[in-house]
Amino acid sequence: MIELVNISKSYDGKINVIENLNLHINKGEIVVLIGESGCGKTTTLRMINRLNEPTGGTILINGEDYTKISKIELRRQLGYVIQKVGLMPHLTVGKNIEIIPELKGWDKQKRKERAYELLDVVDLPPEEYYDRFPHELSGGQQQRIGVARALAVNPDIILMDEPFSALDPVTREQLQKELLKLQDELGKTIVFVTHDMDEALKIGDRIAVMKDGKILQYDTPEGILKNPANDFVEYFVGKNRLWKTPEMLRAEDIMHKSLVTVGQKRSPAQVIEVMKEKDLERIFIVETETSKPQPPIGFITRAILREQGDKNVKMSSICNKNFVAIQHDAKMTDVLKIMEDRDARHLPVLDDDGNLIGMITTASILNLITKAVAGEEES
Amino acid sequence: MNDVNFFQFVASRSDELIGLTIQHIQITGLAVILAIFLGVPVGILISKNKNMRSPVLGIANIFQTIPSLALFGLIIPLLGTGYVPSVFVLFLYALLPIIKNTFIGINSVGEAIIDAGRGMGMTSKQILTKVEIPLALPVIMGGIRISTVINIGTATIAALIGAGGLGEMIFKGISMASNNMVLAGAIPTALLAISIDKILGIFETKLTPKGITSQKDTAK
Numbered sequence: 048m049i050e051l052v053n054i055s056k057s058y059d060g061k062i063n064v065i066e067n068l069n070l071h072i073n074k075g076e077i078v079v080l081i082g083e084s085g086c087g088k089t090t091t092l093r094m095i096n097r098l099n100e101p102t103g104g105t106i107l108i109n110g111e112d113y114t115k116i117s118k119i120e121l122r123r124q125l126g127y128v129i130q131k132v133g134l135m136p137h138l139t140v141g142k143n144i145e146i147i148p149e150l151k152g153w154d155k156q157k158r159k160e161r162a163y164e165l166l167d168v169v170d171l172p173p174e175e176y177y178d179r180f181p182h183e184l185s186g187g188q189q190q191r192i193g194v195a196r197a198l199a200v201n202p203d204i205i206l207m208d209e210p211f212s213a214l215d216p217v218t219r220e221q222l223q224k225e226l227l228k229l230q231d232e233l234g235k236t237i238v239f240v241t242h243d244m245d246e247a248l249k250i251g252d253r254i255a256v257m258k259d260g261k262i263l264q265y266d267t268p269e270g271i272l273k274n275p276a277n278d279f280v281e282y283f284v285g286k287n288r289l290w291k292t293p294e295m296l297r298a299e300d301i302m303h304k305s306l307v308t309v310g311q312k313r314s315p316a317q318v319i320e321v322m323k324e325k326d327l328e329r330i331f332i333v334e335t336e337t338s339k340p341q342p343p344i345g346f347i348t349r350a351i352l353r354e355q356g357d358k359n360v361k362m363s364s365i366c367n368k369n370f371v372a373i374q375h376d377a378k379m380t381d382v383l384k385i386m387e388d389r390d391a392r393h394l395p396v397l398d399d400d401g402n403l404i405g406m407i408t409t410a411s412i413l414n415l416i417t418k419a420v421a422g423e424e425e426s
Numbered sequence: 427m428n429d430v431n432f433f434q435f436v437a438s439r440s441d442e443l444i445g446l447t448i449q450h451i452q453i454t455g456l457a458v459i460l461a462i463f464l465g466v467p468v469g470i471l472i473s474k475n476k477n478m479r480s481p482v483l484g485i486a487n488i489f490q491t492i493p494s495l496a497l498f499g500l501i502i503p504l505l506g507t508g509y510v511p512s513v514f515v516l517f518l519y520a521l522l523p524i525i526k527n528t529f530i531g532i533n534s535v536g537e538a539i540i541d542a543g544r545g546m547g548m549t550s551k552q553i554l555t556k557v558e559i560p561l562a563l564p565v566i567m568g569g570i571r572i573s574t575v576i577n578i579g580t581a582t583i584a585a586l587i588g589a590g591g592l593g594e595m596i597f598k599g600i601s602m603a604s605n606n607m608v609l610a611g612a613i614p615t616a617l618l619a620i621s622i623d624k625i626l627g628i629f630e631t632k633l634t635p636k637g638i639t640s641q642k643d644t645a646k
Contacts, residue, residue, distance in 0.1 A: 121547075131536075135557055137560050146543075146548070
């Protein structure tokens with residue numbers, strides 16, 4: 048959809064504020080550009096609608112070099128929302144939304160219908176707001192108008208430059224939610240600049256972490272949290288943020304990986320020995336004991352073994368095969384739900400092929416809470 | 427002379443006074459209109475072109491600084507006396523407030539508003555005509571008002587170089603030591619200045635976009 052190829056930008060002809068930047072944005076995706084102030088995120092955004100001209104490189108929109116159409120034409124195809132909103136104070140809310148439709152020569156009726164429609168979209172009753180002036184509205188309401196205005200001629204792409212940064216936290220959160228809802232309904236491609244990591248994680252399908260005019264990492268929120276590309280990204284994200292973001296956590300992130308299993312051919316005496324040595328109450332049975340993960344057959348507890356008279360019985364025949372397992376990529380919320388519903392204290396974790404790769408216990412959950420609290424104290 | 431009171435004097439000279447008042451309005455009006463035609467575009471130009479800003483404002487400032495009587499004196503060798511040089515000098519006087527206010531008005535339109543306008547695809551011309559000028563209009567109008575009021579006063583001096591107007595009555599009165607005559611020129615001049623100021627004030631309010639007027643109200 049949008050492709051930035053080897054883009055560089057210099058304001059004074061000497062220092063490159065953006066250097067060899069490549070960014071590929073897919074259709075229908077929300078991409079967040081994030082970084083400290085001066086990292087070039089806003090410059091990058093403003094190069095997409097040519098408010099800043101790149102010094103080098105090309106930008107493709109839908110595969111076409113965007114300099115082929117005039118700046119004015121280009122900008123009318125891209126919605127633009129800025130932090131300070133920039134509503135025209137001398138125009139009513141309705142007229143503000145209708146600016147571009149009017150310049151495009153839409154007739155009055157069509158313009159008004161569109162403005163009404165958009166006021167509905169941003170949750171402001173049109174009858175009440177159409178004829179009001181911007182200064183009569185709160186900051187949050189003004190930015191809703193800003194978003195409605197950006198949608199006026201139904202652009203496929205919307206550029207947003209810290210649109211919610213100036214709002215109070217409650218309003219900000221509300222507008223973030225509504226943006227996501229809007230995105231579900233309209234499926235726009237959105238490029239979103241922010242310096243707020245919480246915001247980026249909340250709304251971004253992908254996040255580009257920028258520093259000194261370069262993209263350090265371009266990945267999903269999960270990827271950024273779990274595999275920061277370098278120390279800066281890790282620092283910028285916040286070391287323990289992952290643990291405070293349960294919706295990003297998967298079963299494999301919190302499971303115990305050092306797992307003791309026994310082969311199905313072991314005798315009860317041997318298994319008791321292993322359990323005593325490792326201080327285990329229960330142990331999972333697999334085909335054979337190798338370092339390679341294998342599917343779990345069932346589990347054995349000390350109680351089962353104690354009741355067992357036959358000293359040569361095979362584990363596979365006495366183990367309890369009635370257990371719940373969970374996929375490695377199951378969400379934390381699902382993990383907790385299963386543990387609660389089934390009253391399970393041990394939850395085996397399986398990989399895509401059904402092999403046992405880890406175990407989630409109540410201790411893992413405790414461990415998680417500890418880390419989250421530690422992260423809280425750190426920040 | 428003392429047996430004629432002021433009102434009797436005005437009544438006896440009413441035709442002449444009305445003529446002079448109309449002449450006064452004509453001179454000032456023409457000078458201000460010419461100053462608007464030059465001053466507003468120049469003000470817009472220097473709001474866009476930073477290089478031209480200080481030379482233009484500098485020159486306009488010089489005209490404003492020269493005492494009016496001296497400026498009339500300076501213009502006589504060039505344009506002689508009479509109607510044309512008078513209007514020309516008054517025009518020079520009217521320029522600075524109009525240029526300056528236009529420049530300030532345009533320049534004080536919020537950056538975010540311009541950025542939003544450009545970003546959504548308005549051309550520079552559309553931004554000027556649909557955003558900057560409407561928002562600057564009250565300030566520009568303020569400049570016109572100041573120019574006009576100053577010029578009504580200055581125009582009395584223009585009578586010295588034969589422009590006519592109410593100044594003629596004042597200077598004649600001074601030379602004839604007639605208080606009635608001086609007052610018959612001075613009082614209408616003062617009334618004219620006050621009433622024009624009021625009228626233009628009403629215009630200024632009318633021209634202020636609604637969204638901004640009510641903004642000021644709520645600010646109070």
